[in-house]
Amino acid sequence: MRSERREQISALLDGELSEREAGPLLIEMRTDPELRSAWSRYHLMSDALCQRLPDTACRDISRRVSLALEHEPTCLPMRWRLESRWKPAAGLAIAAAIAGVGFFGLNRNQLPEQVVPQASTIGSAEFHPLPIATVKWNGQPVDASSRLSAYIVNHQQFNSSPQTQGLTPYFRVVTHEAQP
């Protein structure tokens, strides 16, 4: 393949080839598999450079370009098709980003129930945030909530977080008021 043809294909891909030159080139591409192959390669290179390729990068791009050429008088719609494959993906990314905003905007206690499916659904008590000050020593019968509070207090003494390195871990026991 002549280098002049390669340049023309590259220009066509960039939309910089004049109509006068594009017509004969497209006619030639209909019959010349080497030209068609170059056309698909250039597209692949362009998409790779612009990081538009999926992980499963168009392995059969050559065949699909051929098919497209059979049905299309010009190759430009083909390029649009390649791009159009990415529209839904981009849409999903935006949706995910918006969902992400919603994710962090939600009450943290509701959030995981909505985002992560429960492992099992055994008849159980729905848990709401408990004030830590309803500790195990409040003289109430041991029910589920006080059991959880006891767990939390027991956990605190092993807390090694940077903030408890700078302050006794028992501050949590004292700082928060019991709420009904």
Add this chain to the structure above:
Amino acid sequence: MKPSREIGAFRWLTPCFLILTLSAPPVSAADTSSQARAILAKMAHATRTNNYDGTFVSIRGADTASMRIIHKTDSRGEHERLIALTGTAKEVIRRNDEVICIFPNERSVMVDKTSQQAFFGTAWRQPIEQVAALYDFSVLGGDRIAGRPAWVLGIQPKDADRYSYRLWVDTSSSLLLKSQVLDGGGSILEQLLFTALETPVVISESALQASISGEGYTWYRNETPPASSERNSGWEVGWLPRGFAMTEQEMHDMPKDKKAVKHKVFSDGLATVSVFIEKNEEQAVPVQGYSAFGALNTYSTLADGYQITVVGEVPAATVRQIATSVSPAVP
């Protein structure tokens, strides 16, 4: 995202930082990791060995509370008193490993023995290189808290299984002046802020005495026998975030009903996760699902007729993943 946030914080702090650099050695912005870790080690040490008397505010969502802490270390060891300044006048008195919690509303006093280790630098028990493999440490700049110049330190996890921290450490006393726990989106889950802090040479014994005598109160003593390995065997935690290892395991007796609970503690050096395993009585309503208290998340589930509860200062998804991985050990 991370660099821009750090740069943003740095820019905001620049005026204070410039003032600080006049009195403190300059810190290269390129690699402040070792400086940050050195400041943290000094902080952990100062917290246990210095005398101090301060007032701080704890902020968790819309929940705020204020308390005073008085801490003294002498030849007899550590003596500490915490007093709630808002709401009920709860107090915690600690003398080395003995902890006394006073709850005036319930007219009850709880006496407990704590693991001494819990108060002596658990965070630095693991080699710092090991912690540095999981978190990025940095000095973000300088600030002023409670009228004192402070270093601002950032601790950023390298994965989404844990939270990040920001700490403000007094440049002169190395004591903690402010702290924040942040989630992966940069939202502050929990904050502590000192509004006043003194470091007196002498602290009187009377300042460390409880204001309530405890007379007429119901006293509870937790005298849990030491754990035996046989009672703790039989359960496996199938999944833990990278770098987490078991640091403790023991049996507790639940208050009142004295039911035995297996308690396994895991830590990555900074974040701590507890796994509780308890036989679920047939008539008891099992605890199920999530709850959260600031940066503390819990997730409970049932496995093989046992109540599994995971409690930790890690994201909700992490406690859930750990809880659902707990299963009876294959003999």
